[in-house]
Amino acid sequence: MKHIVSMDSAALIDSGVQQNYGIPAIILMEQAGTALSELFFDKFCSASDSVVFLCGTGNNGGDAMVMARNAFFKGFSSIKVIITKESLRDIPAIQLDIIRSLGIDTYVWENDRSICEEICSKADWIVEGLLGIGQKSELRQDIKSIVSFINNLDDIRIFSIDVPAGIYDDYGLIADVTVNVGVYKQECFFPSYRKRCGDIHLVEISFPPELIKRQSSGLLIEDISVFSDELNISRYSHKGDRGRIGVFAGSAGMLGAALLSGKSVLRTPSGYVYLFVGNDIFEQIYPIAGPLVVKKESDLQSFDFMDSVLVGPGWGRCENRVLLLSSILKKFDKGVIDADAIYSLKLLIDKEDVSLGTGWVLTPHIGECAFLLNTTVDKLLKNPLICQDFVNRHSCTLVLKSHVTWIFSPGNIAVYDGCFSPLGTAGSGDVLAGLIAGLLTAYTSSFSAACAGVIAHANAAKLLYKDKGWFSSDMLVDYIGLSLKEIGIEIYERER
Ligand SMILES: NC(=O)C1=CN([C@@H]2O[C@H](COP(=O)(O)OP(=O)(O)OC[C@H]3O[C@@H](n4cnc5c(N)ncnc54)[C@H](OP(=O)(O)O)[C@@H]3O)[C@@H](O)[C@H]2O)[C@@H](O)CC1
Numbered sequence: 001m002k003h004i005v006s007m008d009s010a011a012l013i014d015s016g017v018q019q020n021y022g023i024p025a026i027i028l029m030e031q032a033g034t035a036l037s038e039l040f041f042d043k044f045c046s047a048s049d050s051v052v053f054l055c056g057t058g059n060n061g062g063d064a065m066v067m068a069r070n071a072f073f074k075g076f077s078s079i080k081v082i083i084t085k086e087s088l089r090d091i092p093a094i095q096l097d098i099i100r101s102l103g104i105d106t107y108v109w110e111n112d113r114s115i116c117e118e119i120c121s122k123a124d125w126i127v128e129g130l131l132g133i134g135q136k137s138e139l140r141q142d143i144k145s146i147v148s149f150i151n152n153l154d155d156i157r158i159f160s161i162d163v164p165a166g167i168y169d170d171y172g173l174i175a176d177v178t179v180n181v182g183v184y185k186q187e188c189f190f191p192s193y194r195k196r197c198g199d200i201h202l203v204e205i206s207f208p209p210e211l212i213k214r215q216s217s218g219l220l221i222e223d224i225s226v227f228s229d230e231l232n233i234s235r236y237s238h239k240g241d242r243g244r245i246g247v248f249a250g251s252a253g254m255l256g257a258a259l260l261s262g263k264s265v266l267r268t269p270s271g272y273v274y275l276f277v278g279n280d281i282f283e284q285i286y287p288i289a290g291p292l293v294v295k296k297e298s299d300l301q302s303f304d305f306m307d308s309v310l311v312g313p314g315w316g317r318c319e320n321r322v323l324l325l326s327s328i329l330k331k332f333d334k335g336v337i338d339a340d341a342i343y344s345l346k347l348l349i350d351k352e353d354v355s356l357g358t359g360w361v362l363t364p365h366i367g368e369c370a371f372l373l374n375t376t377v378d379k380l381l382k383n384p385l386i387c388q389d390f391v392n393r394h395s396c397t398l399v400l401k402s403h404v405t406w407i408f409s410p411g412n413i414a415v416y417d418g419c420f421s422p423l424g425t426a427g428s429g430d431v432l433a434g435l436i437a438g439l440l441t442a443y444t445s446s447f448s449a450a451c452a453g454v455i456a457h458a459n460a461a462k463l464l465y466k467d468k469g470w471f472s473s474d475m476l477v478d479y480i481g482l483s484l485k486e487i488g489i490e491i492y493e494r495e496r
């Protein structure tokens with residue numbers, strides 16, 4: 001299981017390992033530096049590359065110096081160590097003594113700035129150990145000027161140890177690779193900071209699982225195995241057993257969103273899908289709706305038997321939508337609220353005329369979520385955890401969509417590290433909403449359905465991109481079935 005922890009909690013794990021188990025920091029540093037070196041040598045760098053190890057005063061710099069020593073013993077032809085200043089903390093100071101006694105070229109940035117700049121500009125790789133989890137707030141000017149110099153270099157690759165220096169700073173280091181030490185750091189997955197990390201990897205050191213679990217704020221999800229025990233699709237089932245889903249979507253000029261989300265639900269294991277539209281578009285949409293059963297919104301009262309609903313794609317924003325959403329929320333207890341319905345929901349919340357609950361999944365993108373939470377896009381990008389308070393108050397699940405998708409419900413957080421830009425195409429959010437709505441009836445928990453939907457959505461995009469290259473979201477619908485099957489949402493061979 002891949003836990004994520006905050007940088008502050010990671011420091012508690014560090015100190016817990018030392019205090020509770022007597023493993024000294026220098027041993028942890030040796031493990032970290034060795035594991036980092038193995039990854040670096042295996043995956044990224046060759047012995048003929050010229051590598052600069054850029055070290056701050058703390059243990060992050062100490063990790064970098066262990067890597068430099070390993071590179072030296074491995075026969076790297078061009079290794080240079082740069083420290084920011086002479087006054088290092090105790091353990092990095094020991095590492096520096098070893099580096100110097102081995103005869104590795106060592107420079108001090110604050111003394112020899114122009115030489116250090118020249119060395120960096122000629123390197124193939126910079127291993128950045130300037131700052132790790134010990135960094136507080138925005139960068140101090142001395143480090144900021146180093147970071148800014150490195151960011152402006154061309155044709156150089158940056159390997160950041162643990163977290164990039166200046167992760168909280170708008171001018172922080174932009175790495176090609178970031179390797180979290182011991183445990184994944186949640187800040188690396190905050191949408192604003194994610195862009196500075198490049199590819200994120202993990203190396204393991206002696207962090208006991210129970211300490212990690214105690215500090216865990218959530219899970220990094222890649223596949224559905226963590227939720228599979230909740231799946232419930234019997235091979236004896238028929239369409240009537242696998243969920244009747246009502247889709248409230250579309251408005252004049254926005255028929256595509258209704259069709260996309262409706263057809264997306266149809267590609268999940270759900271049985272029946274009813275598309276509810278306004279009278280004004282009923283005649284237009286009816287002939288092009290394929291296997292979707294099209295109904296008029298005004299007939300909603302006669303459809304009590306639906307198991308879940310999806311409300312919002314292309315729905316439009318007006319007073320009558322707010323009223324309709326209010327009736328839907330009173331009539332049903334499970335469903336997905338997406339796109340325009342998020343705006344209506346916010347108005348109902350402001351009027352204190354709404355009660356959500358564990359069956360509901362909200363799927364806002366960052367802008368919609370900022371509106372819903374009365375915050376700014378920037379704050380949300382820099383700290384998605386502010387969604388937690390909202391889900392606790394409303395006992396619902398919330399899927400915060402961006403290049404990294406965060407999924408919250410009371411007591412649960414999951415992160416899907418998407419970073420796959422072909423998926424950011426118009427209408428792909430409608431497809432995701434349909435997918436989750438369809439899965440709500442297959443899973444016992446809405447949180448699991450939301451996580452599985454996010455994984456299946458991204459996997460469909462990857463399969464499709466591999467086959468066809470850049471795509472439109474109607475093509476994505478055609479890959480949902482295959483994607484669901486591939487990630488493991490299949491038919492049970494035995495009745496449960
Ligand atoms: N301990 C362990 O068990 C293990 C630790 N491990 C490794 O150690 C790393 C953590 O090391 P850490 O705690 O020494 O902190 P670290 O990130 O090197 O920086 C601290 C120094 O940064 C500075 N500084 C702070 N804020 C700043 C700012 N805004 N702007 C500018 N400078 C700022 C300030 O230094 P100053 O310049 O003031 O002397 C402060 O003293 C961790 O990420 C992992 O790599 C692993 O090996 C696993 C085992």
Ligand SMILES: Nc1ncnc2c1ncn2[C@@H]1O[C@H](COP(=O)(O)OP(=O)(O)O)[C@@H](O)[C@H]1O
Pocket residue numbers: 339364365401402403404405418419420421422423424425426427428429430431432
């Ligand atoms: N760079 C990216 N990497 C991975 N996923 C992305 C990226 N950009 C956008 N997405 C995903 O694409 C979808 C876009 O949804 P949304 O913004 O609601 O679009 P629309 O309103 O056009 O349907 C979301 O699931 C989001 O997570």
Ligand SMILES: [K+]
Pocket residue numbers: 060128129130131132160161162163164165
């Ligand atoms: K670092």
